[in-house]
Amino acid sequence: MFLLTRRAFLHRSGILTAALAVPQATRSPAKYRTQLLASTLAQFVDPLPIPEIAQPVGLRPISGNRQARLPYYRVAMREFRSQFHRDLKPTRQWGYGSISPGPTFDVRSDQGILVEWSNELPTQHFLPIDHTLHGAEADKPEVRTVVHLHGAKTPAESDGYPENWFTSGKSAIYHYPNQQDAAMLWYHDHALGINRLNVFAGLLGVYLLRDEVEDSLNLPRGKYEIPLIFYDRIFDLESQLNYPVSPKPDAPWTPEVFGDAFVVNGKIFPYLEVEPRKYRFRILNGANGRTFHLAFANSHPFHQLGTDQGLLSAPVELKRLILAPAERADVIVDFSDSVGDKIVLTNDSFNVMQFRVGKNRVNDASALPATLRPVSRIPESAAAKTRELTLVEIDDLKRRPTTMLLNNTHWRMPVTENPVLDSTEIWNFLNTTDDSHPIHLHLVRFQILDRRRFDVAAYWATGHVRYLGQSIPPDASEAGWKDTVRADPAMVTRIIVRFEGYAGRYVWHCHILEHEDNEMMRPYDVIAAV
Numbered sequence: 001m002f003l004l005t006r007r008a009f010l011h012r013s014g015i016l017t018a019a020l021a022v023p024q025a026t027r028s029p030a031k032y033r034t035q036l037l038a039s040t041l042a043q044f045v046d047p048l049p050i051p052e053i054a055q056p057v058g059l060r061p062i063s064g065n066r067q068a069r070l071p072y073y074r075v076a077m078r079e080f081r082s083q084f085h086r087d088l089k090p091t092r093q094w095g096y097g098s099i100s101p102g103p104t105f106d107v108r109s110d111q112g113i114l115v116e117w118s119n120e121l122p123t124q125h126f127l128p129i130d131h132t133l134h135g136a137e138a139d140k141p142e143v144r145t146v147v148h149l150h151g152a153k154t155p156a157e158s159d160g161y162p163e164n165w166f167t168s169g170k171s172a173i174y175h176y177p178n179q180q181d182a183a184m185l186w187y188h189d190h191a192l193g194i195n196r197l198n199v200f201a202g203l204l205g206v207y208l209l210r211d212e213v214e215d216s217l218n219l220p221r222g223k224y225e226i227p228l229i230f231y232d233r234i235f236d237l238e239s240q241l242n243y244p245v246s247p248k249p250d251a252p253w254t255p256e257v258f259g260d261a262f263v264v265n266g267k268i269f270p271y272l273e274v275e276p277r278k279y280r281f282r283i284l285n286g287a288n289g290r291t292f293h294l295a296f297a298n299s300h301p302f303h304q305l306g307t308d309q310g311l312l313s314a315p316v317e318l319k320r321l322i323l324a325p326a327e328r329a330d331v332i333v334d335f336s337d338s339v340g341d342k343i344v345l346t347n348d349s350f351n352v353m354q355f356r357v358g359k360n361r362v363n364d365a366s367a368l369p370a371t372l373r374p375v376s377r378i379p380e381s382a383a384a385k386t387r388e389l390t391l392v393e394i395d396d397l398k399r400r401p402t403t404m405l406l407n408n409t410h411w412r413m414p415v416t417e418n419p420v421l422d423s424t425e426i427w428n429f430l431n432t433t434d435d436s437h438p439i440h441l442h443l444v445r446f447q448i449l450d451r452r453r454f455d456v457a458a459y460w461a462t463g464h465v466r467y468l469g470q471s472i473p474p475d476a477s478e479a480g481w482k483d484t485v486r487a488d489p490a491m492v493t494r495i496i497v498r499f500e501g502y503a504g505r506y507v508w509h510c511h512i513l514e515h516e517d518n519e520m521m522r523p524y525d526v527i528a529a530v
Contacts, residue, residue: 091241
């Protein structure tokens with residue numbers, strides 16, 4: 001039932017070549033010539049773009065409270081064209097604020113904002129919709145959007161529930177209270193059944209949340225703090241986005257998408273001119289399905305300050321950063337000993353971008369503190385409930401290669417996870433598949449307890465977990481607060497989470513977007529305590 005496919009092996013091991021990244025339908029010699037090879041493009045000829053900062057356009061009252069007036073932003077989703085590379089024609093994209101990545105929100109903890117997300121996109125999609133997927137049926141409008149602020153503690157009505165989509169000409173106003181620690185969040189489309197297409201088209205952006213603790217650390221700031229949004233794309237010979245499809249015209253969904261063009265902030269192979277000093281990089285893996293393994297070609301070290309949900313207790317020195325889709329990292333790189341150097345950042349054996357270090361030494365008053373922010377561990381004894389939740393891929397060759405399920409349950413089935421508000425639970429993810437799945441829970445932050453290998457065949461035969469080794473604690477680089485966790489194959493990954501903030505309906509899902517769009521997402525209800 002569960003076979004280690006060549007795709008799964010390559011994904012798990014990170015050995016993806018440019019040739020293998022070409023869509024399935026274009027791998028034959030006759031069709032291969034229709035596919036742009038990113039490896040033929042000149043490297044490091046375009047400067048790294050820095051997304052603009054979103055600006056409020058006034059103050060507005062919160063719904064139901066006319067006295068409280070909050071900064072109001074309006075962000076329109078529009079189609080536009082721009083060059084991914086100097087030598088490519090302008091590419092059709094969709095973006096927030098007519099750019100991709102969209103404008104960066106830079107806001108303060110405990111200072112809420114209102115954002116009106118306006119859909120001003122065309123009424124027809126330019127990427128292949130699979131109408132056999134639940135939520136993407138042919139009777140629904142082709143272009144539907146809903147925005148999720150990933151990592152935010154928001155009321156349910158502002159969370160971007162996948163079925164709360166709206167069409168071209170419509171908009172929705174969301175309230176983001178920002179009542180949480182400083183962290184790098186991000187926003188992206190979340191429309192049921194076509195999320196993968198909308199994000200591939202360009203609907204994603206960064207949301208930086210700051211507080212006094214972060215301010216006191218004297219980290220690099222201003223022009224020395226730069227967001228780096230990594231993703232991969234596929235292009236045809238006309239420089240247009242080429243989303244891969246299955247061999248079935250009426251069911252084009254494909255299990256995963258791996259592009260051979262590595263993009264940073266909207267450019268392929270960009271360069272960034274830096275001074276010989278410390279820089280703070282806010283890194284996001286915004287890819288549909290690719291896990292990035294980032295390192296400098298010269299083994300230059302760097303320090304990780306934070307994870308998805310904010311600062312670690314202390315910096316962690318690294319030479320390689322692994323980020324699954326949707327994971328973030330807060331990193332300091334010190335270029336002071338690299339005067340005049342050109343340093344290449346790689347993903348496995350592929351170049352991604354270049355840093356050009358200036359030749360003149362500068363004064364750097366910023367710090368790399370020895371301690372950052374205390375991270376109090378949640379004791380397992382605090383958990384009122386422990387849940388076993390399976391991650392499943394089912395072969396179904398009559399319909400499509402596989403169906404992805406959480407807890408062996410489809411999206412439309414009744415809710416099975418209903419934690420009580422302000423209670424603590426342990427969720428055990430039993431990964432019975434050959435893929436590593438990044439699992440994201442909306443609303444909450446959590447801590448990783450451990451991972452432990454188990455006998456998958458024995459589990460399916462008996463319904464009991466038989467462990468095959470000792471538990472493995474989280475790496476130091478993921479020992480802080482998280483909202484997305486890598487659940488590796490044939491492993492039980494345990495997290496502990498306090499369901500605080502708001503009662504209501506939220507979702508949890510795999511953040512490989514092709515999986516999420518094909519049933520690997522489930523609603524859950526946070527129940528108000530009686």
